[in-house]
Structures are given as structure tokens and as C-alpha cells.
Amino acid sequence: MSWQRWVKPEVYPLMVPIAAVLGLVATQLLRNISTNPEVRVTKENRTAGILENQKEGEKYAEHGLRKFVRGRTPQIMPSINDYFTRGQ
Known part of the structure; x- marks a missing residue:
């Protein structure tokens, strides 16, 4: 019941670009965390310096x-x- 009160059919067209942008953000975040040489997630890599x-x-x-x-x-x-x- 509460879902129908907050999400009306007029909002559905707005959800598509928002979902697409969230997908792009998640993709870029995963790319930076996994392959960017300047991002160091583990403690051993952070202590290495430049x-x-x-x-x-x-x-x-x-x-x-x-x-x-x-x-x-x-x-x-x-x-x-x-x-x-x-x-x-």
C-alpha cells in the first residue's frame, strides 16, 4: 500500500534515467577501485606511498x-x- 502512495505512474519515466546514471556510477566506482593505480584499498598498498x-x-x-x-x-x-x- 505505501509503495503505491509514493510511486505513481507519472514517476516511472524518471526512474529510467536515474537507474541508468546509478549504473554508470557503480561501473565507474568498480573500475576505479579495481584498476586505478592511484587508489589503494588494502593497508599494505596504502603504506607503500607514491x-x-x-x-x-x-x-x-x-x-x-x-x-x-x-x-x-x-x-x-x-x-x-x-x-x-x-x-x-
């Missing part, structure tokens, strides 16, 4: 999405852009 690990930092910065988009044109819809620029 580490000079360039290879690990490069591996973190050059992730799969960045490798995928490198070399591509920064356009969302290149075929539509080409169509409208040729017409003029």
Missing part, C-alpha cells in the same frame, strides 16, 4: 573505449553530416 608505475597508469588510461574511438571522426552521425554538407 609508486612510480608508469606502465600500470598507461594501461588504466588507455582503456578499451578510448582505443575504439581513437582515429575515428568526432561525429555522432557522419553519414547525415556528409549528406547535408554536400547539398550546400
